[in-house]
Amino acid sequence: MEFVVHSYCLKGARQELLLPPITLIPASLTLTVAELIRLTVTEQIAALSVQHWLEHLSVREVLDRQYLSEHDIRQQAGAGAIAMPQASAPAQLDVGVEVERALKGFETRAFRVLHNGVMLQRLDESIQLGPPSTLAFIRLVPLIGG
Template structure:
């Protein structure tokens, strides 16, 4: 199965996380891509339960920590809830998605993810006081 490389970047272009996602088809909607990514992150966290979740969006009952989000006490994350939070964050410009250096405009955009495709999730940081 082909692997899709996903990069998490800051607005300045710094890479803060890199992961690979197995895909079985060459095209997906942005919605399907976000969903697969988030459900994969949640499943990996729930399996290892190390207390720090490194994911696209912050779980509801967590606090920001260096390199992720810390949950107290350590508990399982609801994948469906995380999926909805991520889709909502995309629609509210909490992050944007670049597929092959082209910005995805909506959740229903269909993108090509064939051999050599790259996807970047650029997380936006709210301005303080502003």
């Protein structure tokens, strides 16, 4: 069964999408909050990595085509063929480190997790997923001056 997790940032009365929604397919319908966070962060990194990798390759390709230097062209022509440089992939994130940051962020209340509108309190708290479960990660941003 698939579940969508939405990530928002609350700035005063405004709610802004923080990360694109991701779809989870948990192995079990009963999860702890820690397991939910672990699954969510892993999927968010995977989705963002693909998105940014494709954007990086596209930008790199355009820049390389536009700004291939005359020196590079002459050098490659001397070798028999002119080829566009291959874009390198951006650095990979350490999923384990990012999961630990997220778990610590939950414990320090940097963000909240809601399941069916109920704020979850502890990492070891169990939740039962089922249709129509709604899941939201809410980043709290204090108002200026307090």
